Amino acid sequence: xxxxxxxxxxxxxxxxxxxxxxxxxxxxxxxxxxxxxxxxxxxxxxxxxxxxxxxxxxxxxxxxxxxxxxxxxxxxxxxxxxxxxxxxxxxxxxxxxxxxxxxxxxxxxxxxxxxxxxxxxxxxxxxxxxxxxxxxxxxxxxxxxxxxxxxxxxxxxxxxxxxxxxxxxxxxxxxxxxxxxxxxxxxxxxxxxxxxxxxxxxxxxxxxxxxxxxxxxxxxxxxxxxxxxxxx
Numbered sequence: 376x377x378x379x380x381x382x383x384x385x386x387x388x389x390x391x392x393x394x395x396x397x398x399x400x401x402x403x404x405x406x407x408x409x410x411x412x413x414x415x416x417x418x419x420x421x422x423x424x425x426x427x428x429x430x431x432x433x434x435x436x437x438x439x440x441x442x443x444x445x446x447x448x449x450x451x452x453x454x455x456x457x458x459x460x461x462x463x464x465x466x467x468x469x470x471x472x473x474x475x476x477x478x479x480x481x482x483x484x485x486x487x488x489x490x491x492x493x494x495x496x497x498x499x500x501x502x503x504x505x506x507x508x509x510x511x512x513x514x515x516x517x518x519x520x521x522x523x524x525x526x527x528x529x530x531x532x533x534x535x536x537x538x539x540x541x542x543x544x545x546x547x548x549x550x551x552x553x554x555x556x557x558x559x560x561x562x563x564x565x566x567x568x569x570x571x572x573x574x575x576x577x578x579x580x581x582x583x584x585x586x587x588x589x590x591x592x593x594x595x596x597x598x599x600x601x602x603x604x605x606x607x
Contacts, residue, residue: 382500383476385527389507390469393423394462396516402457410513410588414454419510420461421453426506427468430499431475433486440489476500505531509586520579520588528578533557535585538607545602546571550585552578560602572598 440446536557545560576594583589
């Protein structure tokens, strides 16, 4: 069961930690490349601000973005801004998201995100938490996958495994950290319906592979090569 109130609090806390970390940078740092191909740190910060506003749109029943081209143009427009402007925008847009999340609403309703994707409104705060945590890692300023909150890491691994579940180009795969396990890929076939591949490793390494942020070289794979996952 999604707990949107708890997740909104987690988003607020994660955002404050992000803002504090970014405030230690300077204008030159913001222009440096992030870990995302083709994006500076300014691009990441601009995306985080515009994503907060886009999720307000989702919660209030409007299209998430007017178009993919408009989304990209807004990020390019806002990426070169100085650090102070980036911080003010991210703080203000995050406050707007919190305000929208606090409004009385039917959290069981279905909402539409990008590219026709639908989800329960109650999971929108968790989706925002994903953006804040993983893009802080992408900034490359000393926050790593190993630093993610444990409960977030577990839920995000399950979220991503479910995202690839049933994908015809991903073999049926069991993903496990030795304690917890998730299934992904196409439905298993054959005797006993056992998965074709088992991927084992620590939580941060698994999450890095599932999210496309690490190549999975440190993972232990049985039954075949490490599956190639579609881009998110």
